[in-house]
Amino acid sequence: MARDEFALIREWTGRSYGLEGNGVSVGLGDDAAVFSVAAGMEVVACCDAMIETVHFLRETMSPCDIGYKAMISNISxxxxxxxxxxxxxxxxGVSPGWQADECKRIYEGIDQAAKLYNVRxxxxxxxxxxxxxHLSITLLGxxxxxRALRRSSARAGDLLFLTGPVGSSAAGLDLLLSRRERAVEPRPDWQTLVAQHQRPTAQVEAGRLLLKSGLGRALNDISDGLASEAWEIAEASGCKIVIEAERVPMLEEMRSYAASVGKNPLDWAFYGGEDYQLIGSVPATEAETLAAAFAEHGLPFYLLGTVEAGQPGVWLSEQGSERPLPKAGYNHFKDEAGEDQNG
Amino acid sequence: MARDEFALIREWTGRSYGLEGNGVSVGLGDDAAVFSVAAGMEVVACCDAMIETVHFLRETMSPCDIGYKAMISNISxxxxxxxxxxxxxxxxGVSPGWQADECKRIYEGIDQAAKLYNVRxxxxxxxxxxxxxHLSITLLGxxxxxRALRRSSARAGDLLFLTGPVGSSAAGLDLLLSRRERAVEPRPDWQTLVAQHQRPTAQVEAGRLLLKSGLGRALNDISDGLASEAWEIAEASGCKIVIEAERVPMLEEMRSYAASVGKNPLDWAFYGGEDYQLIGSVPATEAETLAAAFAEHGLPFYLLGTVEAGQPGVWLSEQGSERPLPKAGYNHFKDEAGEDQNG
Known part of the structure; x- marks a missing residue:
């Protein structure tokens, strides 16, 4: 890619985002940006990278989707x-196979997600x-x-909740790959799963409700699969978590696609990841109030298990018996996944 | 690289940096970090990436140097x-050719620079x-x-200054490459140039002095070469900048090495980059006071030209005549360099 094509991307991004004001003292175009933080607030900072062939393939994600999803994973x-x-x-980081026009579309995807979540x-x-x-984004909030909601705040006596169905993204990816590999004829309603994979949603409103209500305790987002995220809470909080298999929320489209390819849908729910739902805990005595608050805001809310005293770990309760739920997820394209130092 | 090797790096970095307190409410190990900002202060944010074969070669930079320099370029x-x-x-981003032990040494370099500049x-x-x-760092300050010092604040009547010699890093890189390609026998004193390339210094103290004294006007760091950075100030400020060739500070070692390889040292000064000195402007009436303040703090200070009214651009004054100084720098390893959206 030639220097003037980089300039083009830069110009394009500058046109879209470079303005100052509204908390930003220095925007794009200097050595660093400068912004102010409102009194009583702290800064939240994270970063997450997406690498071609490791986190996505050109065949499964359009340039616009790549930019969009990279933003969502950080906003989440x-x-x-x-x-x-x-x-x-x-x-x-642009490699020779990528054209300036494709890079521009990546930024369009970034822009779409940014606008939707008021990110500059x-x-x-x-x-x-x-x-x-490669696309590496740092998000500041x-x-x-x-009052930030921590992984380590779950306590025995809490109930475990989820803000929405899980496993859809992994099922969507499977569908995208199987189109190519197994020539499966997709049912129109399965397209929902593809959309969940390519254009996920970040649960900012749910996170804010959990914080502002004072009812949310531990919180984590589902980037690496329900099992792995529940394990993170269990280990950080020093608690035993029990998930009831029947309560794990999954889309009907996901179940029907799983049945059609002979897959246990719980595998995608537990080890798929990239659903960007929130998993957290709430004191059992407050669960009903919290559920009502979610309902009032039109937000889904699912109780799926309990937090108990005991050796830190995650157990699956299924048909009356409990068994340990392994921690490890899987990576879609490779044996080694990324490890997020704060994600 | 296997998953447990990533875990090792993560563990190692967690051990070194994960502690909370002193402004950090949430450190490593959650979805995001949380920190507070002192009253009356704003957040400064930048990011800068270094890619193998584009920004460095394994032959010219040790793993520890890579980490160190990536931090310095951001701190700068x-x-x-x-x-x-x-x-x-x-x-x-770790590619298959890099071992866990080398990655650990990259983090050691990051750690060394972080400790030196009080960065967590x-x-x-x-x-x-x-x-x-690839190594991509976001630095927050x-x-x-x-009161942040902008590129756009230079005014006609200002004098242009530099905080130290330029061109040393490019000369050091040339020396490293020529050892391999031209089998030049290095003089011991040229080792200074190699050190400038591998272990540069960020001018935080000078930057703070410029801000706190109220005397610094425009400011920029020399990451892409003196010409390019002077052009950025000229364009952002809408001024003509005139640099006097004889005043450009260069190390004696750099001049002698340039002479030995038949190179004009000004080429490295103007187009080499990665010196991480600061270039800025000061009202002419305040230049003497500012120079005295630098001297008092034991910091170098060089006046090298003037800011004038006129078409934005950079001119070189040499032996009594002025000629335009081209903007373009060069990239060490490839035809296309990175473009920093705020760097």
């Missing part, structure tokens, strides 16, 4: 702290890479001082 | 705003990449509200 991390997403710094792009870096495209 | 961007570097989020690692991501190693 802010949501999982109960925070408000505010600013993004986007680093794109305030910085970044555009570099050449020899091989795979705000949260009320001392 | 904070310095160029007059800010205080505080927190880092580090994303490393609060987050990041560790991912696999198919080919080249603080600056007094409304």
């Amino acid at each position: 991390d802010i949501a999982a702290m109960g925070g408000i997403p505010r600013y993004a710094l986007v680093t794109i 792009m305030i910085g970044g870096d555009t570099v050449a890479t020899p091989d795979a495209l 705000e949260v009320e001082s001392g | 961007d904070i310095a160029a705003m007059g800010g205080i570097p505080r927190y880092a989020l580090v994303t490393i 690692m609060i987050g990041g991501d560790t991912v696999a990449t198919p080919d080249a190693l 603080e600056v007094e509200s409304g």
Whole structure:
């Protein structure tokens, strides 16, 4: 990619995001961006990278989807702290196989997600890479001082909840890959699963409700699969978590697609990941109030298990018996997945 | 690289940086980090990526140097705003040719620079990449509200200054490459140039002095070469900049090495980059006071030209005549360099 094509991307992003004001003192176009933080608020910061062939394939994600999903995965991390997403710094590494027009569409996807969640792009870096495209985003947000929702806050006596169905993204990916590999004829309603994989939703409103109501205790987002995220809460909180298999929310489209390919849908729910729902805990005595608050805001809410005293770990309760739920997820394309130091 | 090797890196970085307190409410190990900002301060944010084969070669930089320099290039961007570097989020993309032990040494380099500049690692991501190693760092700092030093603040009547010699890093790289390609026998004193390339210094103290004294006007850091950075100030400020060739500070070692390889040292000074000195402007009436303040702090200070009214651009004054100084720098390894959206 030639230097003037980088300039084009830069110009395009500058046109879309470079404005100052509304908390931003210095936007794009200087050595660093500068923004103010409202009194009583702290900064929430995370970063998450997506690498071609490791996290996505050109065949399964359009350039616009790639940008969109990279933003969502970061916004979701802010949501999982109960925070408000505010600013993004986007680093794109462009390899020779990617055209300027495709890069522009990646930024369009970033822009679409940014607009939807009121995020402004305030910085970044555009570099050449020899091989795979990579997209690394830092997202900065705000949260009320001392009130961020932690993984480590679950307590025995809490109930475990989810903000929506899980496993859809993995099923959608399977459908995308099987079209190519197994020539499965997709049913029109399965398209929902593909959309969940390519254009997921971040649960910012749910995260804010959990924080503002004072009822949410532990919180985590489902980026690596329900099992792995429940394990993170169990280990960080020093508790035993029991998930009831029948209560795991899954889309009917996901179940029917799983049946058609002879797959246990719980495998996708537990080990698929990239659903970006929130999993958390609420004191049992407050669960009904919280469920009502979610209902009032038109947000889904599912109780799916309990937090108990005991050796930290996750158990699956199914047909009256409990068995340990293994921690490990799987990676879609490779044996080794990314490890998020704060994700 | 196997999953447990990623875990090892994660564990290692967690051990070194994961602690909370002192402004950090949530450190490594949750979905996002959370920190507070002191009253009267704003957040300064930048990010800068370094890609193997584009920004460095294994032959010219040890793993420890790579980590160290990636931190410095980001800390330098904070310095160029007059800010205080505080927190880092580090994303490393590890390709199959890199061993866990080398990755650990990259983090050791990051750690060394972080300790030197009081920066804490609060987050990041560790991912696999198919080919080249990449290291992308977001640096967050603080600056007094409304007082960040901008590229756009130069005014006609200002004098142009530099905080130290330029061109040393490019000369050091040339020396490293020529050892391999031209079998040049290096003189011991040229080792200084190699050190400037591998272990540069960020001018945080100078940046703070410029801000706190109230005397610094425009400011920029030399990441892409003196010509390119002067052009950025000229264009952002809408001024003509005139640089006097004889005043450009260059190390004696750099001049002698340039002479030995038949190179004009000004080429490295103007187009080499990665010196991480600060270039800025000061009202002419305040230049003497500012120079005295630098001297008092034991910091170098060089006046090298003037800011004038006129068509935005950079001119070189040499032996009594002025000629336009081209903007373009060069890239060390490839034809297309990275473009920093805020760097």
